[in-house]
Amino acid sequence: MVATPISASSRYIPPGTRQYYFVASIANKNAPTRGELDAGTDLTGEVADVSGFQTTSESADTPDLGSRFTSKIPGRITADDSSITMYASEDSQDVRQLLPRDTPGFVVQFPEGDETGKTMDVFPVKVASAPKMTDIEDPAKIEVQFTITGEPAEDVAVPS
Template identity: 40%
Template sequence: MARFNRKGTTKIKFLPTIASTTLLPTRAEITAGTDLTENISAIEGWSIANTPIETPDMESTFVKKIDGDDSAEDSSLTLYEDSTLDTIETDLAKGTVGFMCIFSKGDVAANKGLDVFPVKVASNSKAYTTDNEAASITVQFVITDRPALNQTVPAMT
């Protein structure tokens, strides 16, 4: 098993549209998206959690469980703010809908590990501080439907 570091490998892109109902983007849709990778300083969420259901019965003192509803974890990206461009403020403005694509093993054709989350931007907030740190913006997302996980990255054109 070959281990790797997500930093330097994983790519994260915001796509405004994906035509396929299976959420598998085309190479053209990926190219039309915004590559956020270089500007991300922190990432939270982007996973699915299950709420198990307890199913006790009279036969046992052990409380068994079955899988219940799935839900998305609260998800956000903290990005470095650009002093001249407003790409983050405009492409990820509050209310914007689209698709967050996380290429966990890189944007490499035929690799598995492409996770696609249908999203809506819930907030886009600048951080103000007197601390000695780079200016940043935190973008909070709501995941609006079941994501497509572990897809195959489409071929380069």
């Protein structure tokens, strides 16, 4: 008997596909409405870099006297420190107006784009800080740092 192979993937790179929205209010993070998403701000065109916005699970040891082997079970789920680095504008009219420190809301990540039937991840967040990056050779940027304030809703269907 031969195992059934996994379906072949349609591979892609994130630029030109992945999108990020900031949405101030979502009633149910497990089922955002199209109206809620459309009321948000599409950050995609100003994003220079993204870090985090993923969950990881710790492991918990489960030793017993029946064996010298220590088995493990999945433990607590955490979200990595997360940030979105965006371009700064010389007139200061940029992400600083939208996301000052302590702004609550949701970062919605569309890995394969904002298209009905695809999936998105919804992260409840609060802006921790938005420092201006100090590199003098690269374009001016602002790194918006977020705390993840609740369990993210992952692989949620994008509504029509």
